[in-house]
Amino acid sequence: MSVRLRAGAVALAAASALVLTACTGTETGTGGADRATGTASPTVDGAAQQRAVTALGSVAETTAGTMRLADGLVPPTNRWFSGLVYGDAPQPVFPTPISWQVTDDGFAAGLPVVSATEKTIAGGAVQQVGLDLGADRTLVSAYDQVSVTVEHRAGAAVLGRTVLAQGSPLVSYTAEGAQTVTVTGAVTGTGDGPDGTTTGTIAADGRTWGVVTSGEVDGRSIRLAADGSVVLFPVPDDATTKQVQALSAAAASPLQQVTLARSSTGSGSDGAQRTALGYRTAATGKTVIVPQPGQGATGLRCTGLHYATITGDAPVCIGDVLRFSAPSLPADDELDLSGLTSSQRDTLVAQVRADAGGVSAASFGADSYGGGKDLYRVANLYRLATQLDLDDVATGLQQQLVTQIDQWTDPDGCGVSGTRCFLYDDTVKGLVGQAPSYGSDEFNDHHFHYGYLLSAAAIVADGSDDLVAKWKPVLDLVAADIASPAATESFPELRVYDPYAQHSWASGYSPFADGNNQESSSEAVSAWNGLARWGAVSGSRATEELGDWLLANEAVSAQRDVLDPDLRAFPGFEHTVVSLNWGGKRDHATWFSADPAAPAGIELIPMPAVAADYVAAGGEEQIAKVLREAVPEGDYAVQFGDYLLMYRALASGAEAEAALDAARDLPAEDIDTGNTRSYLLAWIMARG
Template identity: 50%
Template sequence: MRRSRAPLLVAALTVVGLLAAGALTACQPAGARGGDTSAASAGTTDPRIFPDAEIAPLVTTLPQRSVAAPPPMRLAHGLLPPTNRWFSGLVFGAGPQPVFPLPLSFGLTAGGFAFGLPSVTATAKTIAGGYDPAVTVDASSASAEVTAYDDVSATVSLHSRDGAAIGHVTIAEGSPLVSFTADADTTLTTSAGFSGAAGPAVATVGGTDYALVAPSGALDRSGRSIALHPGQAAVWFPVPRGASAARVAGAISGPLLGVGTGYSDGGGTATTRLSYRAAGGSTVFGALPAQRAPRSGADCSLGTYSTIYGTMTVCSGDTLEWSVPAVTPAGALDLGTLDTETKAAIVDQLRTDSATVGPLPSDTYFGGKALFRLANLLTIARQLGEDRIADGLRTRLATALAEWAQPARCASAPARCFVYDPAMRGVVGLTASFGSDQFNDHHFHYGYFLYAAGALATDDPSAVRRLAPVMNLLAADLATSGRSSYFPERRTFDPYTGHSWASGYSPFADGNNQESSSEAVNAWNGLALWATASSQPALAREAGWMLSAEVAAARALWTDADTSAFAGYAHSIVSLNWGGKRDYATWFSADPNAILGIQLIPMGPVSGYLKASGSRIGQNLAEAAPSGYGVPFGDYLLMYRALQGPAGLAAARAAAGSLPDSAIDDADSRTYLLAWLAARH
């Protein structure tokens, strides 16, 4: 188990109820989490992956520039920009956006902050749980900035017009608490009146009860004004369904301070462990259905919340731990049992495909997909004993990767190269696509590169030395772990949800989002293959954990989603998941074949995880390909059909030969399609 984050100093806490004797207090200076990096809040990570001593010499070899102008940032000096986070909308852009630390929604206001429990509704194409500022807290602040964060939590400090610190509020995924700690003598004014003769005070807003835990005497008679001294805290939470405010308050020893992340593997599972750190030691947190049965002795009898991702069960304790099936990274198909006729057909197509490789695109998305295609052709050729073809493909792939792998190339070339953005702290391809210069989709893009580099290094181990400087920088952009001056920790991956977030700056009122769950899976598979080929076992282990978690989330929340609780939603998949809603849609097409296809691309050797039980694949395909597979993403839809048992496999094999070239994606080839189908048993 890898544990992150050193213990924080907290003052003795003797109260949890409004009228109890004592003061709700926590000693947590602003910036205690985060320090000079995103990971300082977590202390030392063991093992550290891509520490400064290793990565600094590599960063200096890249040209230093911002491909796109950095956005305005509400971020404390010294913190690395937290792109691709659930809370990125608080930080970037002209004004803050709402964020969704489930079960809550949260936003900054002109004088403070607001929060509320979203009302979950559904239409034919959307499951919604948008921002609900049910309770507004006015701190007479003039500005706000994120002063600390970790993988799961964020702390926002409020300042007066003269820049003096008023207090800081901490929120976290899975925590129903909004924890404000005063940094000076402060009076907070709430939009709702809280009252109660004993225990926590309660206000009812829009049919939901909200509870307040504060020092004795802090709440005035109106129930709307809370006076706090430095170090004192006020904690709010929505009362869970099936529990009382007093019972939940009794499990809260103080304000939330942050969340540590750890992971482990073994016994065929990958385990995530989140340590919710609160002043005094105990707190409450919520487990979503996709997190399966939480372990570590948590008492999960404190009621439930409704969320857009299903019913959240509320637990007391300090640790949320759950496991998912371990997924083995894969860089090659199983072609060991081909019959003579099938092998001959694949080899014949291989000759055609290997002879028709044209110029490769210059951006990181389509360029990466082209490298992925070449890598699979090389691997198949070598597996089938076609060494002459394989050698030619290896030369082509090595030449293409060599362009991208020249660290200083962007100093003189206009494309096919990378720079380091010193303002945003990340590696960016000079030719941007899909907002990659704004840190969108880096895991999608770089996963293709890392997969291709892993394939080349497997075929030619000497390639590692030539590729390592730039490929390790791409890997560091995605998977740095521990304190770093150059990259945020695990840029896109969210350990609470188990999946990644694709938007760099998240300029949306519905929070961050991810569309292609399968390209996220491909990212961690590619990372693992590169880590193995380049002999980086700690990186390989981290990649395996993220791969396993992302696969479990992809199935539970995208392709095999259980939407039965959301009456009115009319589809069998969800294709675009946000913090505050879930859509049957894509960013680029309203066509059903694209809506499912983007959850399948690129159907790499690891894609067997898409196999579903019962009739799910048939349901998904009935909507996506009602008239056949001669449509964009048709190759992937056909491969998906092959996962539906013997009949599905036979039908897919029969249809593959007549599939039009226009239905074969640029990350795929007819050779790979035939080989993939032949590898199904």
């Protein structure tokens, strides 16, 4: 149940008009922007945004519970490290390539032992090395898009802080005051390191870890002065003494934070979306960086060594900035029907009229996921009607869509109906649809849900200044919830997206020992397509450019890690699609079904026009392999059978013809709630 803090819609509209007016460039850099609230980025008017969310109204009670979080920080939902903040006890986390977890008196780290079974590639948390600090609790005291700082305390006293980061094998501990810490194993082979440090190694569970410290080592004890440090890292297999020395030198300065810069080059499909992650150490020098397999190592000096990870062997490199790019994938929500034959056009016209005849007020759900999919389904039908010059059909559909989207974007909507509306959670700093589904009130899956709404609104408002002006106040907040370009008092920066992993995380509070996870890569891609399209339609170049960057990167990850993954390093894994990706494992499975069609289908839904440019990147052979697993009997009358037919149509002209024949006869109950037979047929026809 929720209550409202009432304020006028006029105030909301006025505030929203200011929120992104300063966002102009394609180059954006951040450094620790999420570390505190109340400081708006120069590109976002945080004060205006705060007025807008105040006008919207607040939830009665947050679901977050007690958090292990320093005062003044925006609660980090949907991060790889969210499990450190929420829940009864901190969960293990997986800053690739290592695992790390809180212990009773300090922390333990490990290099996961990667194994593969029929359906799972596992690399769970292991405790190989760690420090006894005498701590009895932890909290997250700082974070950015890639790194997290964990504060260790004994009662009210701060003992020190550990910094972890995606793409870094380092565990960097810095003491608050003079203290003696105990290592879980004896430090041996000690010698002189750079800048007066001592280097050594620790052997544990068949793994050797390097140690670099500014303190005095005595067996298992290290005496640290105030601001003294201990840095731990796993020694790669087959490393020579010289290579270990080089890594120790690069690891000598504790990691402090990771900055993010994004930019684009070129335009359209010839362009690229670039990412630069700057690994900043206390001494501002080079450090150890581990790119993902296939990500590239531009500008880094790689050692020839590797760490085994759940995505393959990752190179061990030295440098200060990890740079990579993804081919631009121009946002698109309109099928190209120019090649339809007259017979196909007649068929499609009849089907659009039939599907439109079934649309009524009862066709739209009230929750943010089901209702969002319903809006998306009818919006695509409306788009087809306009393309086919069915003015009477288009007008009727548009009227129904406007009525529905008006409810979702009415700042007083929750005071009227109580559903089909958003309220603001001032604790977690985000919008919550007031008919929660799939844990959306715990910030699960917001990008999946809200992407459908943004996509539908972009289709319906395209070319209408009046609709844009009416919907923009709330929809800009919806966009900021999942992808604010900078941290503000109202929203975290890029809530769900992990720039290192190149994909989003779906669990809000991440209450799992395997880390955070994401199932539907395709709904994430669709969300960023919707964000970019809403930016273009609403006139926000900043939103459009951010959507373009997110879209390109998420699509690369979906193709590389999900739909066409390189699985040669995991011979025990017997499937072609990896449908549920965690920090500590990868599964051929879904949350909702054991049906063989589910793992592939959930990675295709909802097949926006832009999907054709990445889901088929594996080619005809990979599509055939995926479909042999998904529909082994060739029967598409299954959940997601419609999307599997659309996927089949991308293989070749002959396969498109076969898919079209099957689509005409597919039982209505096997067409997804986010789809229509009209869109199914049009998608396949457009492949011809």
